[in-house]
Amino acid sequence: MSLLFFAGKDVKAQLPVPVMNCVSVEDDGSLNINWSYTPSIPFDGFRIFYKPVGSILPAPSIEYLNTFTSGNIPVSDGQTVGYEIFMVTFTVSPAQISLESNHLRSMMLTVSNAGSGTGVARLDWNRIQAGNNGVFNIYRKDNPLLPFPAIPIAQTNNLIFYDTITSPYCTATDLYYRVEFSSGGCVANTSTGSGSFFDDNLPDDPVLSLVTINSGGFAEISWSHSPTVDVDGYIVGLKEGASFTDHYSLGYVTSFIDDQTALATYQDPCSEVVTYVVRAEDLCDNQSSGAINYQFPHNTILLTGETTTLCNRKATLEWNSYNNMNPEASSYKVYRSDGGGPDIEIANIAAGGANFTFVDPELLTPGVQYIYHVAAINGDVSKISGSCRIPLVPDPEPFTLFELDYVTVVDNDYIDLFINSDPPELISTIEVKRSAVDGSSVELLFSEPWDGFSPVSISDASADVNETSYYYSVTALDACGFELETSSVSRSIYLQIEDIGNDRYRLSWNAYENWGSNLLEYNIYRVADGVIEAGFPVSVPAGTLTFDDFAGNLVANRTTYYVEAVRNDDVKSLSNEVLLPADAEVVIPNAFRPNGISPVFKPRVKNIEPGSYLFTIYNRWGQLIFDSSNPETGWNGLDSGTEASQDIYAWVLTFKDLTGKKVSKRGSVIVLR
Template structure:
């Protein structure tokens, strides 16, 4: 609200011209003096915060001054209003028009921080004489010096602020021929929180075994480069940056796209370092072209590739190109981009394929696949294959079947490796059984040694002997050769008497040459099993070992038999084939004393228990009874004995009964009982 004089005046009032809000919030206002009356008394200055209620803030008797500073801080917080009363000596008051400060407010458009919205109050309505019709807008960006950036006839103004991040001050001025009104200063933070537009991939192709990426420039004009990503370890990872808004081409030489399939994404980065959204939801992956599969039997090349991803526009078709023996590439197929509903074996439902049936063995073929989408295309790497006529395997020999100490039967198979492709199958049957089981199939690609070493862990050579043989199928899955049959040695044994261990075994059969002899091996306290204890002729299948009981290891002797092959034959092997291992136990010799003294200083006489060199039985139970038949001691530990007490009390000298039960090595229940004296 602006206050006007209500008095009838013959003298002119002062003309209010401008207001200046100083840094500290004080306000300086200027006026133009009229012709000063001869009876001039004083200028009286009035101030209001709301334009309605005014209070006197000062006076001056000088008629020549034209400005006054109101020492207040309110100029920075709200609009201030002023007028001047020229008081004559006669008491007459000549009141000026009211003028206000320019109170300026600033909004930085939080949370975008990218636009300055300016609002201010007018100094008067109408404007003071001599004022411009437009307000001038200033800022101090970027060097701290005030610069005129715009004019406005309104009391508001909005403008975009394109800075990375900075604090910017603004002020408003109104020019007047006499002076200029200046607002308070307002500042705030502005920053670029806008993100560049996502660039669009043109295509990702393979050229000279390198992935070549192309894209259209970002539509955001402040873009300075592009960040490239690949998808690895279940996350998108930056791997390079290309600088320049129009630099839209990149050759990836970090990996071989003919061996590894990778997805790519791209994002733009602007001059403020803001990274735009990546094309992670629409990644692109070049056509991954698998190695060519050559079917030598049907004379076909099978081509398999992964679909090109997220093309714009969609894939129209795939073209298949072929070169024969280095000739120019020629298109041989035009493939619909939708996979067929019945793919050949080994091809997943979302893979593309093509079978080239026009194959002549002995030629070298090169292929690549090209995806067509609109006026764009993407090519795969070039794959090559040399075709051939398959060679039939010429030999197959089962060299050995050897029972290992852990009862795994190790097979050695001598094969023909001078072939392009084949499969070896291993068969097994238990002796006396008509059932023949396929236990393994080994492809040429899995061949790591010759002879092939195969461990059969599913057999039970401790229970039976086994027959083994192998067959080889050529690359067309046709059986060409069946090997010899090997029969393993099965060893069993018994004890015809206490001094003899009798070994019996089955004949080893199937070597190209005869068995030269059988070696007998034994483990005891005197034998480590590294060397045989004896040998017998190839026609002998039993052996009696006259034993010394003192040499038994924990009451047992361990045995196995080893067949030795006569050297010679086509393959010139001299194999050694072992049997399963068996243990023959000695019967325990047990003795009992007829008396014992618990207080004896001789350790062997102060505890009553059975005496033996070893115990080879099981289910051991030793019991002591007093003469009334009461059980006063029992144990199942062969090392424990009775110390002559019962429930902590020493027992008196008397006759006692012992009873020992166990199962011996032959499975027979043994019971031994008798009496003994406890002597004080």
């Protein structure tokens, strides 16, 4: 290369006009340039002019032979001073120059602090020439002695760039920047700019997506990552009163199960509404402001329930709304599990309002555990937040005692039922159930209000005590008519009497049922004219259900029997009463031998009206030969004081039975000699 200087030469437009393509600031402060041209008229070389931008002094120049298309402007202050550059072609003889090329400016980079702190570097630079568009690559380094890295930290098409400082620059560090312009064949660097910076930038908040309660009763929180690149962890916060407090720190995850029960900040989501926020923390320990999540926190659903209001048989559920689901919650589904069975959806309630109340229409069974839970669901079913599962047992205050203590026949007319209950005030109504067939087929007979005391007796006036025994059970109902408890079955005693001949009668009865081994014995009573007769009652063991009695001297229609079952605490259940049979009985022999084994002929009568007896005997000619109105007096075989001959004699017997009915009987008897 030779340097040639010309001055005052003619400008010849015919010479090729060169095109300045690129100018790049080098580390040593010099400027590298390149250019191009279109060959036409021969010329000798290129003359390049350069001067500081804005200088009014004459521009120095350098020359390159016509074989060059790039070169270096040997200035040393290019890192601090911007230069304007243009060029011409020239000939030595004759001395001519072309028109000026386009003008370029070296790119000067300035670095400043763009933030309120020291965490954002602002980079500004100029274009090489107006309208020269392309991509700008941003390079950064923290060691001035090392070259810039090969990979840029960012790209832009603008003339300004904000570099948000992140780790590892957690303390004040001198950072160096350079911008590289790349367009077509031009790759040009700016000057190097620098400044002292460190990461005091708050990372962006993560975005909460869902809070729910898992099957273990712990809150489970989910969120999307913070977009800040150097975030390496998250802080879960809880709302306490009107403010939030930090609760637990996590790594770079997007979910958290809050089972930290040992922490003083822990809140139980099954006993209170827990409101959560999440903040980000970066590698330099900067924490996000919480501005997003503090405005739009997510909360758990607290479900409560009780079964006491509606007579302990229907569940009333209450819960709060779920806030800030995105998309918003559209409905709340209510689920129930019966006695350990699967979850069944029992209601779908539209969202709206802060609190909800729902009464399960199902009539619940006392003593059975029901599990309820509620889930908030958004319109596209992409988000579901569930409450804790709460157990409800519709179990009213338990009876320490409810029993049909015993039943008994009263006055041979009706049956009384004696009932014990503790506490008695639980009962509003008693249902009496009865069957004459067996204990498994009792049916509702009637209902009766309960007076709130115990024991009580209830009378069954419709019982036909002289026709059958009865099976009874009683059911206690509460004020809503719901069944509280049903007693075991008791059976009354039905007594029967049977003539077994020879003036003997057999009493038989069914066993009293429901006392089991506490049944001690049965007592049999015989009563005449309202007075218990001597020798009675007669006791028989609990397993004996018959008793035979001789009644030859008893007066029918005046003698009755009844049986009582005796429990080991001396409680007694009476049977109906049976009357000694009152049918008139007549036995008359058809022959007799005077002075023989039966020397007197007379009827044997029983159960007749006293004073109504008349017995007459006639011979074959119709003559009356004997009469008597005393049942104890018979015919001795004499006719007017002499022995009647062996023959057939007629008799007539008249009397009234114990009902007053007149009876007449006729017959004959043979007198044997």
